[in-house]
Amino acid sequence: MNTPIFPQSAPIGTVLIDRSAISSRISAMAQEIDAAYASTDAPLILLSVLKGSILFLADLARSLTIPVELEFIAVRSYEGTQSTGSVELVKDVSMPLRGRDVLMVEDIVDTGTTIAFLHEHIRRHAPRSVRLASLLNKESRREKSVTVDYIGFDIPDRFVIGYGLDYDGIYRNLPDIRVLDGEES
Ligand code: 5GP
Numbered sequence: 001m002n003t004p005i006f007p008q009s010a011p012i013g014t015v016l017i018d019r020s021a022i023s024s025r026i027s028a029m030a031q032e033i034d035a036a037y038a039s040t041d042a043p044l045i046l047l048s049v050l051k052g053s054i055l056f057l058a059d060l061a062r063s064l065t066i067p068v069e070l071e072f073i074a075v076r077s078y079e080g081t082q083s084t085g086s087v088e089l090v091k092d093v094s095m096p097l098r099g100r101d102v103l104m105v106e107d108i109v110d111t112g113t114t115i116a117f118l119h120e121h122i123r124r125h126a127p128r129s130v131r132l133a134s135l136l137n138k139e140s141r142r143e144k145s146v147t148v149d150y151i152g153f154d155i156p157d158r159f160v161i162g163y164g165l166d167y168d169g170i171y172r173n174l175p176d177i178r179v180l181d182g183e184e185s
Contacts, residue, residue, distance in 0.1 A: 013178035030063030043067035050074040052107030055164040056135045087117040097125035108136040112144035
């Protein structure tokens with residue numbers, strides 16, 4: 001039943017959330033989002049935070065029935081100490097957000113630093129509303145107060161890979177969310 005992910009080697013880590021659980025949770029999130037934006041007059045802008053959120057974006061977008069537009073933004077995090085991590089904008093949006101409803105789509109909210117920065121940044125584009133959908137949420141690691149409007153899964157303080165999340169640039173294409181072997185909280 002468990003197809004080897006890389007035929008030439010053993011699958012890495014252990015599964016924390018499998019692909020069917022991800023899929024059903026995203027369908028439920030999409031229903032909630034559909035209902036919340038059902039009566040808005042312009043398409044919802046799904047603002048994907050590159051690169052980690054792209055698989056989540058692709059599945060969420062296909063589960064929604066309301067009209068949406070897709071937009072992308074990219075940031076880079078510098079991790080000095082955990083509490084002084086700072087964020088730099090690498091790619092800004094390329095469409096006007098003024099007066100629009102924006103739903104930021106993230107892979108994971110950890111300390112909240114990235115999302116706090118992005119919230120502040122997006123507000124300068126004067127949208128009508130900004131909300132956040134994050135597939136994963138590590139509440140125990142939070143340092144900045146941020147509201148995650150739509151949460152896929154609350155997870156413990158473990159380093160996860162797969163379904164968009166990387167380790168050193170790889171493993172984003174794994175279909176399940178996995179914890180690296182030997183990774184302790
Ligand atoms: P924050 O700014 O909330 O501390 O961190 C957000 C970013 O840190 C995420 O977008 C992601 O790139 C990275 N991150 C946090 N936790 C994990 C994790 O468990 N696995 C991976 N692959 N990236 C993580």
